[in-house]
Structure formats: structure tokens, C-alpha cells
Amino acid sequence: MESREYDVVIIGGGILGLSTAMQLGQRYPAQKIAVVEKEETLATHQTGHNSGVIHSGIYYRPGSWKSRFCVAGVQKLVQFCDENEIEYERCGKAIVATHESELGRLQNLFERGVANGVAGLELVGPERLKEIEPHTVGVKALWAPNTGIVDYIKVAHAYAGRFQETGGEIFTGAAVQSVASSSNSLAVETSKGTLTTKNIINCAGLYADRVAQMTGEKTDVQIIPFRGEYYTLRPESRHLVKGLIYPVPDPRFPFLGVHYTRNIHGGVEAGPNAVLAWAREGYTKSSFNLGETLGAVTFPGFWKMSMKHWKTGVSEMRRSYSKSVFVNDLQKLIPEIRAEDLASGGAGVRAQAVARDGALLDDFSILRGRNAVHVLNAPSPGATSSLAIGEHLVDLAVESFGISA
Numbered sequence: 215m216e217s218r219e220y221d222v223v224i225i226g227g228g229i230l231g232l233s234t235a236m237q238l239g240q241r242y243p244a245q246k247i248a249v250v251e252k253e254e255t256l257a258t259h260q261t262g263h264n265s266g267v268i269h270s271g272i273y274y275r276p277g278s279w280k281s282r283f284c285v286a287g288v289q290k291l292v293q294f295c296d297e298n299e300i301e302y303e304r305c306g307k308a309i310v311a312t313h314e315s316e317l318g319r320l321q322n323l324f325e326r327g328v329a330n331g332v333a334g335l336e337l338v339g340p341e342r343l344k345e346i347e348p349h350t351v352g353v354k355a356l357w358a359p360n361t362g363i364v365d366y367i368k369v370a371h372a373y374a375g376r377f378q379e380t381g382g383e384i385f386t387g388a389a390v391q392s393v394a395s396s397s398n399s400l401a402v403e404t405s406k407g408t409l410t411t412k413n414i415i416n417c418a419g420l421y422a423d424r425v426a427q428m429t430g431e432k433t434d435v436q437i438i439p440f441r442g443e444y445y446t447l448r449p450e451s452r453h454l455v456k457g458l459i460y461p462v463p464d465p466r467f468p469f470l471g472v473h474y475t476r477n478i479h480g481g482v483e484a485g486p487n488a489v490l491a492w493a494r495e496g497y498t499k500s501s502f503n504l505g506e507t508l509g510a511v512t513f514p515g516f517w518k519m520s521m522k523h524w525k526t527g528v529s530e531m532r533r534s535y536s537k538s539v540f541v542n543d544l545q546k547l548i549p550e551i552r553a554e555d556l557a558s559g560g561a562g563v564r565a566q567a568v569a570r571d572g573a574l575l576d577d578f579s580i581l582r583g584r585n586a587v588h589v590l591n592a593p594s595p596g597a598t599s600s601l602a603i604g605e606h607l608v609d610l611a612v613e614s615f616g617i618s619a
């Protein structure tokens with residue numbers, strides 16, 4: 215890597231870093247911008263291991279960043295896909311109440327979705343649900359016809375391509391190891407050499423808190439990795455799912471519950487669950503990283519979170535280790551599903567920021583530092599919202615870094 219000076223270095227070649235890079239480069243073509251990514255390939259972590267859903271904005275508290283960025287992000291994403299010939303599909307999503315006790319929460323979701331401006335929402339009874347998803351059983355469902363599916367790896371690579379067209383540079387296989395600050399520049403030391411820059415945008419996902427600390431920032435949150443494991447439906451069982459079928463989520467927990475998702479390539483996945491991972495990139499049950507585990511357990515928020523959510527944690531572990539428990543949960547939505555219909559699938563790891571008081575941060579969280587902007591919490595619907603978040607990060611960068619044309 216030749217040593218060069220940049221105006222902005224973006225750390226992280228996931229969908230958020232690349233969206234931000236593309237939009238910064240398009241708005242300010244004269245700026246020297248680089249993206250540094252530690253893996254050899256872009257979009258390797260959360261962006262490459264998610265459910266591929268274009269969320270419509272139902273779940274999020276009106277006025278929250280999630281509701282704003284998701285609703286705005288969908289429009290921008292769909293337009294980007296149209297313009298760049300990226301396949302997507304509006305297959306629709308049914309959020310299904312399988313028990314009377316969930317009806318109040320389903321009604322609340324409907325009202326939230328309407329308040330967030332999500333178009334086309336409809337509460338439907340069991341007969342209409344049968345027309346939408348013939349194998350799904352429920353007492354009532356919220357039908358969101360505009361929810362869609364896409365391949366986020368393709369989207370991220372398209373952002374990268376558009377960024378490079380503006381003259382932007384991407385360095386892969388370059389892990390940021392430290393950041394040294396001098397009077398008016400930052401030296402970003404990577405495994406491939408050092409870049410000098412005036413400013414940094416940190417989109418390092420599972421390591422965003424670590425990268426923020428490298429710049430001298432004292433973050434009051436820590437990223438705790440939660441693995442989400444999937445099963446895939448065998449080809450002969452895929453007909454059981456037409457689109458996206460979700461349970462009514464538990465509002466105390468920021469995850470959506472195990473669901474069925476048809477992906478854009480025709481496969482159907484069931485999951486993800488949410489189990490604590492003992493490594494930030496811990497994609498398998500046996501993944502373990504001593505330093506990262508020590509980092510987690512010495513953070514006070516970890517224990518407070520564990521005390522608050524231990525019951526959910528135990529049941530998630532049971533579901534992770536027992537296929538029959540997983541299948542039982544899936545049968546609540548599709549009673550016909552059998553263990554034989556499911557083959558082991560992949561897993562993704564969510565970068566979930568946890569506060570010192572043990573709260574799981576629900577909303578997106580962005581921190582402005584000196585010469586730096588840090589994305590500290592960008593869980594789902596981060597991929598759907600990627601263009602809206604990127605646009606916001608560019609605005610923050612312009613304000614904080616004094617960028618001009």
C-alpha cells in the first residue's frame with residue numbers, strides 16, 4: 215500500500231462503510247477518500263450473513279432513528295436497485311399472532327407501522343392469511359405487502375463500484391491496528407501499511423467500539439456479539455413458504471424471533487435465533503476467543519444484561535442445541551414443518567451494543583468525536599437503511615470535518 219494522504223478514511227468495507235464512501239465521493243469528488251477493510255473480500259461479516267430482508271419500517275418506535283432511516287432507506291434502496299439492475303422482490307411479510315395473548319402486541323405493531331408511514335399494512339384473519347401463506351396458521355396477522363428481499367452482498371459491491379468510479383480507493387486485507395493522532399492529521403496503521411488522513415468514519419461493525427477506542431474515544435457501550443443460527447428448508451419443502459413469515463416479537467428484546475425467509479435466490483431459511491457468541495466473529499458453536507471473552511465479561515454491562523435477560527438467554531441456548539426445540543417454535547407458525555424438512559444452515563453474528571447499565575441499545579447509535587464519526591450500533595434494519603444512514607453520516611462528516619466542494 216503506497217503511503218498517501220487522504221481527507222477521509224472509512225474503516226470497514228461492509229454495507230454502511232461502502233454506502234457512506236459512495237455518497238461522500240459522489241457529493242465531494244475532489245475529496246481523497248479511502249475505505250480500509252481487514253478481510254480480503256468486501257461485505258464478509260454482517261452484510262454477508264443476514265436475512266436479506268428489505269424491512270418496511272413496522273417495528274420501530276415512531277421518531278426513532280430506526281424508523282426514520284428504515285422508511286427513507288427502503289425508497290432509496292429500491293431506486294438504487296432499479297438503477298443498478300440488482301434483482302429484488304416485494305414478496306410481502308406476514309407477522310402472525312398464533313395465540314390470543316399476542317393480539318394486543320400485533321395491534322400495537324400495526325399502529326406503529328401506520329405512524330411510521332408504512333404503506334399497504336393490513337390486519338387479516340385466518341382465511342386471508344391462508345390465501346397469503348397457505349401453510350401458515352394463526353389467529354390474526356399483520357400483512358405488509360411491500361416488504362421485500364434482496365442480496366445485500368450484491369448491493370454492497372455495487373456501492374463499492376460506484377465509489378471507485380468517483381476516484382475512491384478501497385484497500386482490502388488491511389486490518390486497522392492503531393490510530394495515532396498528531397496536531398492536524400491521523401495516522402491509520404493497518405496490517406498493509408499506514409494511511410494518513412484528516413478524518414475517519416468508523417463503520418467497523420463488530421469491532422466499532424474497539425476502533426473508536428483506538429482514536430482515543432471513551433465509549434460507554436461495548437459490542438457484545440449475538441450469533442443468529444439458521445436452518446435451510448430442503449428443496450422439496452420450500453413450497454411451505456411463499457414469502458416472509460414472522461412471529462409477533464417480544465418487545466423486551468431487540469431481535470425479531472425465529473422466522474421463515476425466502477431469499478432472492480429461491481432458497482428458504484428458518485431462523486435466526488440469538489445466542490451469545492464467545493468471539494466477535496464466532497460463527498459456530500465452538501468459536502471461542504479468550505481475549506474477546508475476557509473483554510466481554512469484564513464489562514459491567516455484560517453482567518447486568520445477563521441478569522436481566524437470563525431466562526431468554528437460557529431458552530435461546532436450549533433452542534440452539536436442540537433441533538426439536540427449534541422445530542417446535544417453527545411449528546407454531548407452520549404446523550406441517552418437521553425436523554426432516556430442515557438442513558443445517560449458516561449463521562450470522564450481530565454487533566449488539568450494550569450500555570454499562572446492561573441495556574441492549576435498541577436504536578442506531580452514532581458518536582461524533584474529534585476528526586471522527588463512529589457508528590456504534592447498527593443492527594437490523596441496518597442493511598435496509600444503508601443509503602439513509604450513509605447520507606446522514608455524510609451530513610455529519612460535512613458538519614464535523616468542515617468538508618466543502
Ligand SMILES: Cc1cc2nc3c(=O)[nH]c(=O)nc-3n(C[C@H](O)[C@H](O)[C@H](O)COP(=O)(O)OP(=O)(O)OC[C@H]3O[C@@H](n4cnc5c(N)ncnc54)[C@H](O)[C@@H]3O)c2cc1C
Pocket residue numbers: 225226227228229230231250251252253256257258259260261262263264265266267268269388389390391417418419420421422425442486561562563564565589592593594595596597598599
Ligand atoms: C443474522 C443477521 C440478520 C440480519 N438481517 C437483516 C435483514 O434481513 N435486513 C436488514 O436490513 N438488516 C439485517 N441485519 C443487519 C445488517 O446486516 C447490518 O445492520 C449491516 O450489515 C451493518 O453493516 P456494517 O457495514 O455496519 O457492518 P459489517 O457488514 O459487519 O461491516 C463491518 C466491516 O468492518 C470490517 N472491520 C472490522 N474491524 C476492522 C478493522 N480493525 N480494520 C478494517 N476493517 C475492519 C469488518 O471486516 C467488516 O467487513 C442482520 C444482521 C444479522 C447479523
